[in-house]
Amino acid sequence: MGKTKRLKMGRRQPKVPLDQQIENENAVQSKGRIKIRPKKNEDEEYVDAKLSEKIINEARKQQQELEDEMPPSERVKLTAPKLGPTNDQDEEKEEQDSDNDLDGAYYENIEVNEEDEKALELFMNKDGPRQRTLADIIMEKITEKQTELHTQFSDAGTLQIEELDPRIKKLYEGVRDVLIKYRSGKLPKAFKVVPSLRNWEQILYVMEPHRWSAAAMYQATRIFASNLKEKMAQRFFNLVLLPRVRDDIAEYKRLNFHLYQAVRKALFKPGGFMKGFLLPLCESGTCTLREAIIIGSVITRNSIPVLHSAAAMLKIAEMDYSGANSIFLRIFFDKKYALPYRVIDAAVFHFLKFERDNRELPVLWHQSLLTFVQRYKNDVSSEQREALLGLLKRHHHYLISPEVQRELQHAKCRDVEVLDTDMKEMP
Structure with missing residues (x-):
């Protein structure tokens, strides 16, 4: 025999005299809840899709007429809004334009004086060692692997070469193709597990990071900076991020917005950033005035622990002099540690x-x-x-x-x- 269910009693009402109960039944009472309904703006009018498309087409025609009337030397690139990219090329161009627009929000357009650049070139060490990339080190290790098979490395900071399964290689070649065209959205799951692999540098070499889009490089820096240890993150900054940033500045005379954000994200590992990015840049002896100003703006805008900054200042002060050393030292001095x-x-x-x-x-x-x-x-x-x-x-x-x-x-x-x-x- 089951238990008898307890009846749920309602909330006990307060005792009220009979005459007052009769009056309350005859009158309408408010429940105390006030509904707030947004008032519609009568002046607000909406334009349907067809009419907005006609307006945009007319704006484009007027823009083209204005550009045709201007002399070639005074033409300015004007951008009209788009309803949506028609193909992959339009999407890529739209992404690049938005990158350039966002770039200006983080550092001003740099106008470098030619005399200042020539003055700094006198203090550059052009005979210094060439910047090594991930591909250079991978090829060296592959050569060593051919002579010494079954070599194992125990240190987490050293490069480990193993025989890749053809299926794994094919998988990450597919990931490479995605990262080359990546603009936004989710990343392949196979890419997110790369930092946890023992031979992660060899996997990166298969994916050819020098061909990645700038947005993919930012996402990669975010993943590696948060998941790798400091020594491993240092190698990623030195072998992958630094050469890409220097190439971008040399090619376009400015730094892409996503790469600028990648450098900022690298500062989440301040020790790895100093040892793998900033100090190698100063030690190269070929850091240009433009590179020093752009990277210096990243250091200025971000908070860095005093111990890491002090160690970097000590190393820079003891290096052979170049003009970039003065810029970075002045930026660190201005932080007032x-x-x-x-x-x-x-x-x-x-x-x-x-x-x-x-x-x-x-x-x-x-x-x-x-x-x-x-x-x-x-x-x-x-x-x-x-x-x-x-x-x-x-x-x-x-x-x-x-x-x-x-x-x-x-x-x-x-x-x-x-x-x-x-x-x-x-x-």
Whole structure:
């Protein structure tokens, strides 16, 4: 015999006198709920699809007439709205135009002075080592594999070459074809598991990353930066992202919006970004003024932990000088970190080693020195301050050097503050 079901009792009503109950039944009561209905705008009118298509076609005709009337030297590319791409070529062109429009929202159009570029070329190390790409290293490892079969590597940061199954190779060749034409949307699932593979670099080589679209490169950077360890992410930034970014800037004199976002996404692994992207770019000795300004804007717009920035500043200050070094150092100085004295000393020695350099230093070098003195004048020692004042006599800029001298003369050096506190503590 089952249990008897309990009857659900309604909510108990409060006791009300009989006369009031009769009055309530005769009157209509509001439930307390207020419905808010949006008012329609009577002035709002909608245009149907056929009429909007006619309007757009007329706008295109007028645009073409205006362009025909203009002289060829003054013609400006005007874009009319599209109802939708008619084929793959129109879709690709539309995506490229939108990329260029969005690009300007992240850094201004860079107009590099030819004189500044020539001045920086004097400090470039054109005989330095060539930038190695993923394809170069893969070919070297394949050559080693042919001589030493069944070689195993235990380090996660080293490249691992294995015999690929023909089915796997065919699969990732299909993924490669998708990434070459990729614009937006979902990525193949086979691509998302690449970071978890032991021979992920070899799989990347099969997919030919130098042929990927800019949007695919951004998605790849996002996936690899979030799923790889720092040492492995460093290799991806160095072998895949850095050569692609440099090639794009050299080809188009600016950086694609998606590649710019990829560089920003790489900063989610700040250690891997510094070791795999920024420091190799400075060490190459061939970093142009345009490249330094674009990559520097990424560093300016993003927050970077002080330890990673301090280590990068220390390495850049100890490198052989190039004009790009001054740009990156000035950007890091402007972040106003509380730097350890070791980094301060390295920056001072970076400037003092030009005391015996007879070349005319670029304006970027003087600007970097001024920024350093403005931010860290109270962190240098009195001996370093005197040495910097002597450096100004050797390398003088008629506008910047007086400001540097004024800042140094009003500086409270760190060793002077220590002496003052010691004197106050003495009885």
